[in-house]
Amino acid sequence: MSAVSEAIEAGDLPGRVWMYANYNCNLACTYCLTESAPGVPKRGLSAGEMIRIATEAAELGFTDIGVTGGEPFLLAHLPTTLATIAEILPTFCLSNATLFNDKRLDTLDVLAGKDFAIQISLDSPDPDVNDEMRGPENFAKVVEAIPKLIDRGIRVRIATTTEPGRLDDDDHARLCALHRSLGISDDDHLVRPIVNRGRAVDFGLGTTFTPEEIPAELCITADGAFWSPFGPTVLNGRVDTDLLVSRQTAPLSVPAELLRRAVMGRPHGDDVKIGIR
């Protein structure tokens, strides 16, 4: 058993591995961590890379896979790639669900019945409030897509991203009533804070955190491996490096071991005292 798998089994290292499938998106949300938008460089992972990461993650003892972006479903290969990955480890993929016309929904049939879920963003029970941060017609497209996905045998989760106080008790109750009416249980609804990174900085939104305050979930991107999916954020077109673990991502054991060392702590060596200038 490797040190990484022991750390996962002991609960010292989270079992989830994230992948940033891409950075481009058809939306430009005000709180986007990665400044994603139409026209930004894709910086995507190939199908082969994603399957390789999932395969190695399983071998290392990781327990599940999260896929995010950008809008991952802009990648044509994604449905079949996710179907392959879901055969390896339980998988979920974040999406804004605004691309799911009938033609694209047909491509998702390969995911039906798999150990897979799509996590869709829905930030308010009120269309105008939701669309203020996520863009025009977002609410309408999401509530239209969710039942269609469920009808096709795909599990759907809802993620609500919000500022403290923005969603009061009444809003929360109406939002829960809405997701229940769409066929989504309370267990599949999560509420999370906006994080003050990426475009949220420009809009003065979100809360700040230290690495110790977020799970050390290994996150693989085209730019390297990071501590948590909140790591590879983008500000003014540059990827933040403060939560960078390594540029090397293959084999996965390299960043996994470096992350384990960062999590477990390590003694300071003389190398930090020499001060080569």
Place this chain on the structure above:
Amino acid sequence: MARVELITQATAPLLARDYFADGDPGPIAAALAQVPELLDVAMPFLGAALGPSSIPLRPKELVILRTSALMQCRYCVAAHTPVATDAGLDHDEVAALRDEMDIEAAFTDPAELALLRWVDAVATGKGRVDDAVAEGLAAHWPEHNIVELTVLVGATMLLNRFCSALELPSSDETLQRLARDGFA
């Protein structure tokens, strides 16, 4: 202005933060921090090769400054001119190592001259090093010193090309010290 972003304390990756604990670690570490897993192995190696060891500081700085001058590395020559002075080399010796005067006019110790001929051959030559140069070195230095000093030439050349190619900037402190010592 360096050709790449120099990582700061605020942007330092997790595994590089030890190097920024006391502030600016200098441009070499700040550039390498863009690839933290490389920084993690490169700095201990560079520290072992260039830092204190069983060989006294004077011959090590002699090697580093001479190699840097031969490689025309502005950053390394500037950084190691004060270090060489602090290691006990006089003004003429430092000037000679910087290629500003004749080596044999500044150095008389046969062991140091043999070492400098070795440095010149290793740093600027191609293919095998001439037997006479190697035998001259072996007459004055034990084998384990030859191994370490040859690694030192190579490690310095690595840094020379790295610093030159990326145009790493000298610190104001270094430039002021050079001016004070008459090497501006």
